Amino acid sequence: MTNEQKILAERAQHLAAKLESVVSEKEGFQVVTFLLGIESYAIETKFVREVITLRELTQIPGVPAFVMGVINFRGVIISVINLKVFFGLKEKGLTELNKVIIVKGENLEFGIVADGITGNMQLLHKSLSAAPLTLKGPGADFVTGITSLGLILLDAGRMLRSKQLIIDQK
Numbered sequence: 001m002t003n004e005q006k007i008l009a010e011r012a013q014h015l016a017a018k019l020e021s022v023v024s025e026k027e028g029f030q031v032v033t034f035l036l037g038i039e040s041y042a043i044e045t046k047f048v049r050e051v052i053t054l055r056e057l058t059q060i061p062g063v064p065a066f067v068m069g070v071i072n073f074r075g076v077i078i079s080v081i082n083l084k085v086f087f088g089l090k091e092k093g094l095t096e097l098n099k100v101i102i103v104k105g106e107n108l109e110f111g112i113v114a115d116g117i118t119g120n121m122q123l124l125h126k127s128l129s130a131a132p133l134t135l136k137g138p139g140a141d142f143v144t145g146i147t148s149l150g151l152i153l154l155d156a157g158r159m160l161r162s163k164q165l166i167i168d169q170k
Contacts (some may be wrong), residue, residue, distance in 0.1 A: 047156035105160035
């Protein structure tokens with residue numbers, strides 16, 4: 001075996017070991033983690049179209065306070081919501097660090113303003129605790145669970161179907 005073949009064989013073994021450590025979909029799922037104020041949140045990546053920097057936002061008069069406005073995302077106008085306002089969390093205003101998580105469903109997509117993206121990770125279903133019964137307010141319906149590290153998992157599917165977040169234009 002030549003030196004090149006040995007190197008390739010070692011790389012193949014290394015990659016195979018990584019593949020074995022990947023968790024199946026039945027056991028876990030990937031999430032994007034982000035900050036709203038000082039709290040850490042997560043959304044499943046299957047609902048995340050893209051994460052972009054918030055650059056230009058056009059405010060719309062007459063909409064609920066949690067609707068920040070709209071952005072032009074590749075020629076498509078997308079509503080941007082502020083979950084801190086919707087959840088009743090302390091608002092500190094926008095900075096150049098704010099990101100927009102474009103969340104997509106079958107027939108709808110909108111942006112969620114985040115104070116920062118902290119990364120992505122894999123969560124195990126068994127690592128989630130149910131949302132506390134003391135959780136109240138409009139955001140309580142959207143919390144799927146909480147990890148032992150305090151990461152709050154949001155149900156993006158429910159958010160995309162919610163009549164609380166979707167403004168009827170009729």
